[in-house]
Amino acid sequence: MKAQFGVIGLATMGQNLALNMAQHGFSVAGYNRSAERTQALMARVKDEPILPTFALPEFVSALARPRAILLMVQAGRPVDEVPSELFPLLEPGDLLIDGGNSHFADTERRIREAESRGLLYLGVGISGGEAGALEGPALMAGGHAADYARIEPIFEAIAARGLDGPCTGYFGPGGSGHYVKMVHNGIEYAIMQTIAECYDLLKRGLGFTPSEIAAVFAEWNQKELESYLLEITVDILRTKDSETGGFLVEAIKDAAEQKGTGKWSTQAALDLGAPTPTLAEAVFARIVSALKEERVRAEKVLPGPAPNPPLPVQETLENLRKAYALAVITAYAQGFRQLRDASTEHGYGFSLAEVARVWTAGCIIRARMLQDMREAFRREPDLPLLVLAEPFREFWVKGQESLRDVVCLAHRTGIPVPAFSSALNFLDAYRTGRLPANLTQAQRDYFGAHTYERLDRPGKFHTRWEEAPRC
């Protein structure tokens, strides 16, 4: 009997996805460059139908034709290197699925390369980490619809169960699936940064211990703010360091790393002209955090504000909860806006309601609020910004003063809050009918003759500013 599905790359994700498929009754052939990982997978297999292979030709001949192969190798060059070895072994009609965090433009190039050889190729963003891969991830697919239809039953079987069924979706041609996953990660960065800012304000502003902060987050996580990222943060803040007996989180070096998807999301937003400042600030916050030695030196020479009087605890907690909700909503709003613009620009043609549906379970940014987001985009598919729709507008109405208070408090006490500040700045700019960009346009015209438009009549205008009469 030949295996129904192949997985190449048996590290964290590939190994768990292979087990997930096999546990759902699909026979899987697995291959990894180094044999150790294949053996590690087999050590976890009980009676699941998984066939280990130790060379690419052996792997390819173990698969039923036309073959379907999931590539779960490290993103970047390996996603070109492995197919270049694999392609000569495949036959027309075989399907290669890149399930890693590939850049959407690379996926579009790889689809063309595969097609030139008569092969089929899908780019699929997979979210959920190790546990998700095993128990049910969220899957975001792009490529040809017919190729997705071929593997949809297996994706439906292994995906997380959301409100309306399995969290797998087809988002259009080319690199659409990887684009959606990239923006998912951009939003993930912004939410993580917002939670980190809450932690800092509670720790340095109110003097809370990690377990007291965990209790605050646990309470928020009971109701409308419930999310996977808050849930794991509660666990993290309560975790003991086995070496010191103190809180593990306090023993971890404060320098955040990144693998690139958050940065790509911001780069792509800039290319599109999509306004995602809070997502961008989260990337910059990680970059600043990585300057650990410089920051330690600067701390000694750049003094902060004078000590403030103690903060009112209940009032600060209430403001922080409302501000957190608004900053998180803003992160989703900016991400969905980028996806809306990208779908039009790249011709993906996906629906934002479907994106929200696929994100309701399995993925890292799953949250109770996604159900309302889905409804908002169902009611108004072309909604320009989530905060214009209920119940999100109401969060702004009821929470804007709290967000302002939190940003003021942070600035007064010298605690950096790039996500909170940028969310507030963005929403204030978005709701302002007349911004000072008229002055910017005048300056551009003054030094570069770039012309400007007028409010009172159509057309492009240029003024010889040096010679013009003054008021």
Ligand SMILES: NC(=O)c1ccc[n+]([C@@H]2O[C@H](COP(=O)([O-])OP(=O)(O)OC[C@H]3O[C@@H](n4cnc5c(N)ncnc54)[C@H](OP(=O)(O)O)[C@@H]3O)[C@@H](O)[C@H]2O)c1
């Ligand atoms: N880890 C997560 O939580 C997560 C979540 C979502 C998406 N992803 C994405 O999913 C993909 C896989 O992630 P991962 O964490 O499971 O693994 P990874 O650490 O990103 O990559 C390790 C795997 O890639 C293989 N590999 C690397 N270079 C290779 C090459 N030149 N030729 C053949 N194989 C090569 C390794 O084989 P060897 O064992 O021989 O070194 C190993 O199987 C990545 O794109 C990642 O960004 C990861």
